[in-house]
Amino acid sequence: EEIARDLREQIVSGEFPPGSALPLMRDMGASYEVSDITMRKALAVLVREGLVESRRRSGMFVRSHPDRVRLTVRQRAVERDELGYYSGAEVKHWRALPHPDGVRTRVASVPVPADVADLLGVAPGEELTVRRRIVGDPEREEHRQLADSWVSAWITAELPILATDDTGLGGMYDRIEEWAKRPLEWREEVSARMPSPEEADALLMPRAGVPLLRAVRITVLPAKGRQPERVVEVQDIRMSSELFAVGYPLPRGRSAKWPVPAASSDYYKATSAE
Template sequence: EGLVESRRRAGVFVKEHPDRVRLTVRARQIERDELGYFSGPEVQHWRALPWPDGERTRVTEAPVPADVAEILGAEAGELLTVRKRMVGDPGREEHRQLADSWIGSWVTEEIPAMRGDTGMGGMYDRVEEWAGRALTWREEVSARMPSPEEAEALLMPAAGVPLLRAVRITTLPGRGRQDARVVEVQDIRMSSALFAVGYPLPRGASAKWPVTPATSDYYSAPPVSEDGDTDESL
């Protein structure tokens, strides 16, 4: 569970482990300032950190992971442009995240700057300038264990602490007869020992206020299937 660590020739030690009260809760919303877009007020002051070779954004072509490929409509293992960054708090060394931006092949064909320096405002500004309309975003949050390279880059304990993973999907809405297209899938990873994700829960159409009084008992009502029908066999 990541509560202890073994140190060679020294013994087994209880690790410092932040409790949940001290987790930094990350809001998931898109904001903007003079530098461009950023994801939530907690990270407005964060900046790109240098990799060991001094680069701040690594741009390369690499085989796209299967889950990312499915979202982009690509083949698993297809070579796509990926922009890799390590972003963090200049005042707190351990507060950092990895962010890999996998870019759809149609985007790099239309906007060659995606393979290099994207200039002021970054890649989102270049896409919106090219398209003449606003991008939209959604995220899928999950968790998994880190690779050794990820744990080292994020200054995580040697074992036992999972990654908090937010997969952000950037979409260019359709216009006229043109369908919406996925521009980018950004794979964001951070330590779950330091961060949590917080977001508001909007009311759906069925829960719009004022609400209709309940008419069934929660403990005796039959379950409802995914298509909304009552199913006594569920």
């Protein structure tokens, strides 16, 4: 931990700039007066943190991290053009990319993960239709996301076309709105986790040190008359946190509606009892 802390400070300070090679492990071990095993463990800490990477037969190198200015901020708003719905103006030009087998939309009936099952209101492991896509910028290979759409069984029963790889012009949201004769609504939950090896490979990410940004979008058919709100789809969207940030507006809540009342308590002196 002490060695990792020292090397981390040297990387952050720029003593070892992005792209530079660290000294040979045996030389660093000698400098710190530790064994190769201890040195490997210290470097493994920095690999997990995403600060350095191992290049086969070349040694350890400081990874290049995009600064805040170069992050692409993904605005979470549903937009529409002549092709149908899309999420955010910065991805308007993105398209479905082929999987390694050449297929653009993989459709299967498989057990639903527990967290997605909870949002859909079904039992974990229940078999549902999932539509898997890689969506990205045709001009920037690394700008891509994975999007798995888990579709509720009740809506695929009404619209069997949703369980096929071609849902027609406008895609599945258009088919659902045409059938329901009213607009869909969306909400999202954003979190982060480490990628699986398969996810890292598909997103052209390193297998260690960089977490995924995960936006779970819930698509609902809003309540109408005596019909309650119904979830039609949960889309599991994953992208590299090294390349993207999530941006969204912060609306004023009811209690903060302008004009606001004058504050009457000292924030730093108020107690929980008050």
